[in-house]
Structures are given as structure tokens and as C-alpha cells.
Amino acid sequence: MNSTSTVTHLEDYDTEQPFQATVVSSERITSEESGIEVRELTLDVQKPDFEFQLGQSVGVLAPGNADFGQKHHFRLYSVADLPERGAAGLPRIKIVVRRTSYIDKYSGEEYPGVASNYLCNLTPGDRITMSGPYGLAFEVPEEMDANLILIGTSTGIAPFRAFVKHLYRNVPEWKGTITLFYGARSGLELLYMNDKNDDFAQYYDDETFEAFKALSPRPAWAAPIDWEGALAQRGEKLWALLQQPHTYVYVAGLEKMRAELDKAFREIAGSDEKWERRKAELIAGRRWVEVLY
Numbered sequence: 001m002n003s004t005s006t007v008t009h010l011e012d013y014d015t016e017q018p019f020q021a022t023v024v025s026s027e028r029i030t031s032e033e034s035g036i037e038v039r040e041l042t043l044d045v046q047k048p049d050f051e052f053q054l055g056q057s058v059g060v061l062a063p064g065n066a067d068f069g070q071k072h073h074f075r076l077y078s079v080a081d082l083p084e085r086g087a088a089g090l091p092r093i094k095i096v097v098r099r100t101s102y103i104d105k106y107s108g109e110e111y112p113g114v115a116s117n118y119l120c121n122l123t124p125g126d127r128i129t130m131s132g133p134y135g136l137a138f139e140v141p142e143e144m145d146a147n148l149i150l151i152g153t154s155t156g157i158a159p160f161r162a163f164v165k166h167l168y169r170n171v172p173e174w175k176g177t178i179t180l181f182y183g184a185r186s187g188l189e190l191l192y193m194n195d196k197n198d199d200f201a202q203y204y205d206d207e208t209f210e211a212f213k214a215l216s217p218r219p220a221w222a223a224p225i226d227w228e229g230a231l232a233q234r235g236e237k238l239w240a241l242l243q244q245p246h247t248y249v250y251v252a253g254l255e256k257m258r259a260e261l262d263k264a265f266r267e268i269a270g271s272d273e274k275w276e277r278r279k280a281e282l283i284a285g286r287r288w289v290e291v292l293y
């Protein structure tokens, strides 16, 4: 786990005041043909005063194996939509969960990820234990004419979806531009931006919002997402934006993105030094913020 928040280890998060939530729905949001299963879970929080802000994440305490002395497995999930109230007036939240598995480096066998499989197997009416909310990684900039460059892979789109929706719906004074780069292995895995569910198209404003997809050139071979190609095509424009004082870059998704993006931005900058200097300046000014896991 690696994020820019001051807390960087899962065991540092406070889980002393857990609460219950009820599953209202669980919907698969990747195509059935895609080998990757991502589900959107809608949860009613059984704690009437529960509040969260956009850009935060919530904790899930998946049941542990008592034989191994594990009370629970604690994991974080980004809030994927604006705050709302459910039918009984309870706070309602949405999270987006990718079913993960991993190959054990010793046995070579594939094992299901604990919490993501627990969450993806839930059905309406099930109850889960949660904690939080935590962190506030992505904030609306103070300057209402800021340029936002949002870069996400896979479930990294979840916080940006809520963020963009919030800006266009609730911040009428917002005059800035948003450039969203969304990476996935194939078009089938583009959450909220596929034929079935083109959620972004419902609320963005053509004048100020641009979205670009970055895909893998050979998805069947698990080739990396072509960030270099996707970013290089808008290289000059991106570099010009990065020179402006009011440009913010928010990055969310899988840890391996960091190296891939650095490589792509080095190309755009023209040299390693130029990119490293610019990125360090952006980070120092809190204008480059990452939530990578």
C-alpha cells in the first residue's frame, strides 16, 4: 500500500470504532466477456451520523480465520460516489471492488485475495463491518480556474468519478479544465466508460472536460497499458499545462502505474532531469497527489 497520506501502513489506521453496513446491491460493472470482475457495491451504513467527504476511503473488516488467530482483514476502498441517503434515511455509499487473486511466490499457486473476494461474493441483505472514513487525498483546488489532470487505472477511476461529478453538479463557480486519462487492459474493462455504462458522459461539460483512454496493445498477453502512447499524443498540451501554476495532477490505481507514468512523462519532458525537477516541484506544492495500491 502506498499513498501520499501521512498514514502509510494499514495497521496505523484506527479501526476501534467499527460499524455495520447492509448490502443494498452488488452489480458487475465490467463486461461478462472480460476476465476481470469489478463490482459496484451499494451499502447502507447502520450509523445515522456517518459522514464522508469526496476523496476519502472507507475501511472494510473482512472476517479472519480464527484458527490462525486472525480477528479480521482490514482493507481500504475509495468512495465511488457522492454522499446520499438510502430508503430508510441511512447514509448510503458506493464502493467499487475488483476481484483479485495472487500467485504465491513459493508454491506458484493462485490464491484468491481475501477481502476483495469476500466483498464480491456478498449479496443484498448481507451485513459487513466497516470503519473510517479516512484520508482526503484529492481535494478541490482553491483556484476555481485550476487545470486538473486525472490519471487512473482500473478501480482508480472510482474516486475520480465522484470527484468530477461533484465539480460539475455542486461547484457552479468551477471554471477550470479537466483532462482525464483512464487506463485499462482492454475496452471491456473500462469502468463507467463502456457501452453499458457511460456514466461520465451524463454529467461532464464538453467545453471543459476531455477524457482519453489508454489501453494495452496486447491485452491477451497482459502487455502493460500504453501510457506512453496515450500521453505522448497530447504531449505538447500536457507539458504546457504542467508549466502553469494552477495545474494539479491526481493519480489513482495500481502501484505499477508510477514507473509507467514516469517513463511516459520523461519522454514528454524531453529529459530525465527535466521531468524529475518538474515532478518534485509539483509534489512539493501538493499539485501531484497519488493514491496507489
Ligand SMILES: Cc1cc2nc3c(=O)[nH]c(=O)nc-3n(C[C@H](O)[C@H](O)[C@H](O)COP(=O)(O)OP(=O)(O)OC[C@H]3O[C@@H](n4cnc5c(N)ncnc54)[C@H](O)[C@@H]3O)c2cc1C
Pocket: 001, 002, 003, 057, 073, 075, 076, 077, 078, 079, 095, 096, 097, 098, 099, 100, 101, 102, 103, 104, 105, 112, 113, 114, 115, 116, 117, 155, 156, 158, 291, 292, 293
Ligand atoms: C487508499 C486506497 C484505496 C483503495 N481503493 C480501492 C478501490 O476503490 N477498489 C479496489 O478494488 N481496491 C482498492 N484498494 C485496494 C484494496 O484495499 C485491497 O488491497 C484489494 O482489494 C486487495 O485486497 P484482498 O484482501 O482481496 O487481497 P490480498 O489477500 O490482500 O492480496 C492482494 C495482493 O496482495 C499481494 N499478496 C498478498 N499476499 C500475497 C502472497 N502471499 N504472495 C504474493 N502476493 C501476495 C498480491 O499482490 C495480491 O494481488 C485501495 C487501497 C488503498 C490503499
